Amino acid sequence: MSKIASNIRFLRQLKGLSQEQLADELKVTRSRIGGYEEARNEPPIDLLIRLSEFFHVAIDALVRGDLKKTNLDGLMKVGKNRILFPILLDNDGNDMVELIPLKASAGYLKGYADPEYIERLPQMKLPFLPTGKHRAFPIKGDSMPPIREGSFVIAKYIEKFEEVKLGTTYIVVTKDDGLSYKRIMNYNKKDTSFELHSDNKMYQPYKVKASDILELWEYTCCINMNQYDENELNLDSIMNMLRGLKVEIAGIKKDKK
Numbered sequence: 001m002s003k004i005a006s007n008i009r010f011l012r013q014l015k016g017l018s019q020e021q022l023a024d025e026l027k028v029t030r031s032r033i034g035g036y037e038e039a040r041n042e043p044p045i046d047l048l049i050r051l052s053e054f055f056h057v058a059i060d061a062l063v064r065g066d067l068k069k070t071n072l073d074g075l076m077k078v079g080k081n082r083i084l085f086p087i088l089l090d091n092d093g094n095d096m097v098e099l100i101p102l103k104a105s106a107g108y109l110k111g112y113a114d115p116e117y118i119e120r121l122p123q124m125k126l127p128f129l130p131t132g133k134h135r136a137f138p139i140k141g142d143s144m145p146p147i148r149e150g151s152f153v154i155a156k157y158i159e160k161f162e163e164v165k166l167g168t169t170y171i172v173v174t175k176d177d178g179l180s181y182k183r184i185m186n187y188n189k190k191d192t193s194f195e196l197h198s199d200n201k202m203y204q205p206y207k208v209k210a211s212d213i214l215e216l217w218e219y220t221c222c223i224n225m226n227q228y229d230e231n232e233l234n235l236d237s238i239m240n241m242l243r244g245l246k247v248e249i250a251g252i253k254k255d256k257k
Helices: 002-015 019-026 030-037 047-057 060-065 114-120 235-256
Strands: 073-076 083-086 097-099 134-140 152-157 168-174 178-186 193-197 206-209 213-223
Touching: 002 030, 002 047, 002 060, 019 030, 019 047, 047 060, 134 178, 134 213, 152 168
Parallel strands: 097 134
Antiparallel strands: 073 083, 134 152, 152 213, 168 178, 168 213, 178 193, 193 206
């Protein structure tokens, strides 16, 4: 049985629906659902989109993943029922922070919705972070001083655009520009666009339509790598430094008592 066939049957049964009930929800015939589940036919893209929205599971996961082996409670909504991606947990059930290495950032647009891509990313636990799903993103360029190229911004995932705080900085993931770290200063209801500003005034503000935004991550903290030589900025040194922050933060709290 193909993965898509197995996944449709698994998700239908998980919801406690018959083939006829699922067909009614999707406005197709019961025989079409039976054909998909028995791998006699494959659903067209328009039906894959409806399946994705109905089950809240990414199309990529429906087609390529084995959802029977996936913890569906570890999937997180992005945007308005557009896509899902996994939240990684350690053995104690704590959220893990995935680190996007600079060399891997170019592939983030293709991989952000792929559970296998996310699972291959380096992971770490930073216990001082506030509640929520966080990810560490590499910074390129000089548009957002004092944060410089080579630093990492650790940011919290924002599920709804209504949660955006104007004047706050975000990692904005768009179809055309990929990963950008900018300050959101305005929302235009008329054309449903956000105005993104650089703190470096040499760069002009620009607009991004809400429909073009794939993900939004709100700034939590920054890891400044400027004190390291360029040849020291390998993945192992970065990961060791980030893990060491637990000791540094604990020391600061202790000194304040």
